[in-house]
Amino acid sequence: MPEVQLVDVTKTFEKGKIVAVDNVSFRVQDKEYFSLIGPSGCGKTTLLRIVAGLVQPDEGEIRIENKLVNPIPPEDRSIGFVFQTYALFPHMNVWDNVTYGPRVKAWGNKERTRIGREMLEMVRLYERLDALPSELSGGMMQRVALARALAAGAKLLLLDEPLGALDAKIRFELRYELRKFVKDLGLTAIHVTHDQGEAMAISDRIAVMRKGKILQVGTPQELYMKPQHIFVAHFIGESNFLEGYITEVDKNGSLVKLRGRLTVHVSDKTKNKGERVVLMVRPETFKMEEGRKKRVNSMFGHIEKFRFEGTNIRYEVILENEDRIAIIRPTLIGEWFNVGDKVTVSFSPNKSYIFTYPSKGLREELTLE
Amino acid sequence: MKVGERKSGRKIDLGDSAFTKFLDSLSSKPIIRYMVYSCAVVSFFGLILIPPILGILLKWNTMGQIFENPDLMSRATTAISSSFAIAIFVSLIDLAAGLPMAWFITRGRSRWLNVLDTFTDIPFVVPTVTLGYSLLLFWSGPEGVSSLFEGSLVSPGWLLIILLHFTFSFPVVVRVMVGGLLDYERTYEEAARTLGAAPLTADRTITLPILKPSLIASFTLAFARSISETGATMMVAGAFENGPVLINNLKTAGETGYEGALVFVSFILIAVSCLMFLVIRLLGTRLKIPLKTIRPAIERKLSDHGVVTLRNGVTLLIFLVLVLIPSLFVALPAIQAISDGTINQAITATGVWEGYWQSLGLSYFVGTIATILNVILGLPMAVLIARRRIGTLSSTILDVLVNVPMIVPSIALGISLSFFWKSFAFFPEIWLLILAHMSITYPYFVRSAASAVERISIDLEEAARTLGSRPFTVFRTIILPLTKYSLLAGAIMVFTRSISETGATLAVVTELQTVPVLLVSWVKPGSGMSPSQIGLGCGFLIVLSFIILLILRLVARGHQHA
Numbered sequence: 066m067p068e069v070q071l072v073d074v075t076k077t078f079e080k081g082k083i084v085a086v087d088n089v090s091f092r093v094q095d096k097e098y099f100s101l102i103g104p105s106g107c108g109k110t111t112l113l114r115i116v117a118g119l120v121q122p123d124e125g126e127i128r129i130e131n132k133l134v135n136p137i138p139p140e141d142r143s144i145g146f147v148f149q150t151y152a153l154f155p156h157m158n159v160w161d162n163v164t165y166g167p168r169v170k171a172w173g174n175k176e177r178t179r180i181g182r183e184m185l186e187m188v189r190l191y192e193r194l195d196a197l198p199s200e201l202s203g204g205m206m207q208r209v210a211l212a213r214a215l216a217a218g219a220k221l222l223l224l225d226e227p228l229g230a231l232d233a234k235i236r237f238e239l240r241y242e243l244r245k246f247v248k249d250l251g252l253t254a255i256h257v258t259h260d261q262g263e264a265m266a267i268s269d270r271i272a273v274m275r276k277g278k279i280l281q282v283g284t285p286q287e288l289y290m291k292p293q294h295i296f297v298a299h300f301i302g303e304s305n306f307l308e309g310y311i312t313e314v315d316k317n318g319s320l321v322k323l324r325g326r327l328t329v330h331v332s333d334k335t336k337n338k339g340e341r342v343v344l345m346v347r348p349e350t351f352k353m354e355e356g357r358k359k360r361v362n363s364m365f366g367h368i369e370k371f372r373f374e375g376t377n378i379r380y381e382v383i384l385e386n387e388d389r390i391a392i393i394r395p396t397l398i399g400e401w402f403n404v405g406d407k408v409t410v411s412f413s414p415n416k417s418y419i420f421t422y423p424s425k426g427l428r429e430e431l432t433l434e
Numbered sequence: 435m436k437v438g439e440r441k442s443g444r445k446i447d448l449g450d451s452a453f454t455k456f457l458d459s460l461s462s463k464p465i466i467r468y469m470v471y472s473c474a475v476v477s478f479f480g481l482i483l484i485p486p487i488l489g490i491l492l493k494w495n496t497m498g499q500i501f502e503n504p505d506l507m508s509r510a511t512t513a514i515s516s517s518f519a520i521a522i523f524v525s526l527i528d529l530a531a532g533l534p535m536a537w538f539i540t541r542g543r544s545r546w547l548n549v550l551d552t553f554t555d556i557p558f559v560v561p562t563v564t565l566g567y568s569l570l571l572f573w574s575g576p577e578g579v580s581s582l583f584e585g586s587l588v589s590p591g592w593l594l595i596i597l598l599h600f601t602f603s604f605p606v607v608v609r610v611m612v613g614g615l616l617d618y619e620r621t622y623e624e625a626a627r628t629l630g631a632a633p634l635t636a637d638r639t640i641t642l643p644i645l646k647p648s649l650i651a652s653f654t655l656a657f658a659r660s661i662s663e664t665g666a667t668m669m670v671a672g673a674f675e676n677g678p679v680l681i682n683n684l685k686t687a688g689e690t691g692y693e694g695a696l697v698f699v700s701f702i703l704i705a706v707s708c709l710m711f712l713v714i715r716l717l718g719t720r721l722k723i724p725l726k727t728i729r730p731a732i733e734r735k736l737s738d739h740g741v742v743t744l745r746n747g748v749t750l751l752i753f754l755v756l757v758l759i760p761s762l763f764v765a766l767p768a769i770q771a772i773s774d775g776t777i778n779q780a781i782t783a784t785g786v787w788e789g790y791w792q793s794l795g796l797s798y799f800v801g802t803i804a805t806i807l808n809v810i811l812g813l814p815m816a817v818l819i820a821r822r823r824i825g826t827l828s829s830t831i832l833d834v835l836v837n838v839p840m841i842v843p844s845i846a847l848g849i850s851l852s853f854f855w856k857s858f859a860f861f862p863e864i865w866l867l868i869l870a871h872m873s874i875t876y877p878y879f880v881r882s883a884a885s886a887v888e889r890i891s892i893d894l895e896e897a898a899r900t901l902g903s904r905p906f907t908v909f910r911t912i913i914l915p916l917t918k919y920s921l922l923a924g925a926i927m928v929f930t931r932s933i934s935e936t937g938a939t940l941a942v943v944t945e946l947q948t949v950p951v952l953l954v955s956w957v958k959p960g961s962g963m964s965p966s967q968i969g970l971g972c973g974f975l976i977v978l979s980f981i982i983l984l985i986l987r988l989v990a991r992g993h994q995h996a
Contacts, residue, residue: 139624
């Protein structure tokens with residue numbers, strides 16, 4: 066069963082002007098569902114195509130089952146690849162598309178028919194085996210593409226934004242089906258997506274990429290609860306960022322002075338006194354009450370915007386020091402607030418994070434380009 | 435700073451002249467648009483499509499002459515069969531040789547492949563008369579390959595015709611297939627590779643079937659060219675006769691029954707070609723390329739780097755030996771012309787050279803006028819076809835009819851035109867010439883323009899309209915900028931095709947001489963022209979053609995960098 070390992074892989078384009086993948090190393094365990102996420106243009110698709118053998122790296126090694134595969138062409142790597150655009154052969158019907166892999170590998174007729182049927186029944190499209198790709202919906206095409214990739218008998222499945230072209234509801238349902246197929250068949254999967262919600266829902270581990278580099282690898286819980294890089298904190302889930310500097314550090318934590326002399330207490334004690342930092346608090350962490358109340362880490366402000374989002378309500382609050390924060394509260398739990406209401410917001414010291422202020426500036430560091 | 439003004443103070447030209455505004459306001463009136471399209475369609479039928487056909491119909495009753503003359507009839511049917519046999523055979527071997535070349539050019543990685551790509555265009559741009567003479571020298575002449583053997587290796591006749599037709603259709607196949615391969619979505623091939631297909635298997639089972647329209651287009655164009663070519667064929671035919679050669683021989687000899695034979699041969703060539711074209715178009719898409727049998731082990735070996743290099747080497751060799759070197763062989767006597775003083779006579783336009791430069795001037799004049807008129811008349815037609823403004827069925831019919839002049843043998847077309855327009859006795863020869871050239875070259879422009887317009891998403895036009903643009907402004911600011919390179923390519927093809935046109939010219943005019951017609955008279959035995967004179971005459975044409983080719987490449991490359 067394949068374990069995949071990348072060691073110091075680099076890929077540039079246009080004679081080095083564009084660095085798509087910058088010295089990347091990571092390992093995917095056998096039978097793991099592993100996701101590569103990041104903003105558009107971060108290099109995740111290039112990395113996937115390098116694993117597939119569709120692109121040759123400039124430097125570095127790719128190992129599958131501990132065997133160096135750099136010189137091996139894609140047709141000999143025993144992979145299944147699901148393309149973003151599905152790439153269903155337009156001149157072949159569903160059956161011919163799905164059985165293409167077994168056909169080019171010269172499997173016997175019986176074996177071919179068996180696997181074709183099995184895969185199409187698994188994705189619930191056996192009754193459409195005569196249809197041409199042009200006659201199928203997006204969701205159906207995606208399932209045929211998946212069946213085709215799996216029918217060739219590969220144990221390593223590579224998926225390039227497989228759900229990107231589908232509408233939200235179908236995307237939501239299919240993501241779980243994808244994981245189920247992979248787990249039921251005992252495959253190793255590397256899934257590329259820009260949708261962090263999708264990755265979080267179905268992955269065993271996730272790697273967050275930005276500008277060709279891997280920032281952090283971890284389980285969805287680790288990335289969400291213990292982001293090690295400010296961009297990871299920003300990209301995974303939602304965040305509020307407040308600038309300030311450390312005034313005190315002791316065994317209980319640190320004091321952070323924000324704008325307008327507002328001081329808060331955080332449990333993080335890894336930074337130094339006087340250091341410029343960014344405080345991160347997730348919107349769902351804040352507690353909000355009407356009026357002026359004295360609480361741990363209480364800040365006063367007023368509600369500027371109210372947005373109903375179905376499951377949640379999103380408030381935008383302007384604090385007294387003119388910082389803006391977003392607060393999310395469940396729609397059906399607790400009271401609602403109105404625009405203009407004066408409120409006290411507070412958060413727990415151990416549900417916050419501090420990051421060193423980025424040298425290139427906060428805006429630049431958080432940009433999704 | 436005002437809106438639209440750059441720092442330097444110069445205004446960005448938004449085309450706000452009074453004339454443009456006038457055209458704009460006209461274009462928003464449906465009646466005006468209707469008139470523009472109607473003019474395009476009417477002039478197509480009236481000037482380009484119907485005259486050739488009508489000319490034959492007017493002389494229909496002369497066909498009796500051929501039915502009364504069994505010898506002539508048998509000669510005509512043999513010639514016609516030869517034409518079709520050669521055309522089909524040549525088109526198939528052109529595909530067989532052109533496909534690997536196109537693959538080599540698009541899939542290779544060397545920078546020199548751009549150069550190779552340019553060289554494959556040479557036979558298309560060089561006037562066929564020059565090509566014919568060059569091949570004659572190379573294969574039959576004492577200084578060509580025949581010097582390695584006793585006697586001439588390939589004498590004038592059907593084999594030389596095949597070599598000639600193979601040569602001038604080769605670039606067409608390569609051009610169309612390179613275009614198809616460059617436009618082709620490589621994701622399909624990548625998908626096939628990830629499913630375990632060796633490169634050769636992926637090419638055969640996925641790429642080729644998807645590129646079937648390009649294959650059909652290549653075959654059709656090569657076929658059409660072979661059926662219709664006259665000037666060069668005459669040079670290398672010797673005693674052999676295909677359709678166009680027979681027509682010209684009869685015309686020159688002034689035999690009785692000539693008109694009947696002309697009508698008969700022209701009619702059969704036109705009718706069967708059109709039928710073939712229709713059949714190919716309708717049934718071609720249903721043709722299945724055999725892919726049931728896959729032999730992974732063999733195909734994997736054939737995809738091996740060494741085998742591919744060998745294949746590319748053989749392709750290159752065939753191209754050099756059968757296409758490029760024979761095409762350029764005519765340059766040899768031109769070199770001699772530099773040393774024996776002929777070039778001085780040429781440059782000072784003394785003796786025969788005065789007539790040469792006049793002919794050259796006439797060729798370029800006719801070419802320019804034909805190009806301008808074809809662009810003006812062809813553009814609305816292209817938009818009509820591409821945007822299906824008159825309904826899908828009518829647009830498809832028009833689309834098919836536009837190709838007809840390209841298929842019709844140029845000599846037959848010319849003769850028909852001559853029959854038609856001479857009924858209007860007052861027509862000066864120069865206009866007959868221009869109309870004949872317009873007829874033959876019109877499809878090249880409309881084909882290029884229509885496919886370019888079709889590639890532009892209608893969303894762009896609609897976006898412009900919602901932003902307040904009138905139809906003429908949409909055309910001027912959206913369609914034109916996005917299609918200008920295809921339009922330019924189409925115009926250049928029209929121009930170069932017109933320069934090289936011989937057959938129709940021979941049929942239509944008796945006094946005026948374009949440069950291909952002049953060269954045909956020079957190479958005829960007994961013309962008294964020396965090899966260095968003929969070589970130089972052809973050489974000048976080749977150099978000028980090269981310059982046009984270079985401009986084409988620079989313009990196209992400029993587009994790629996933009």
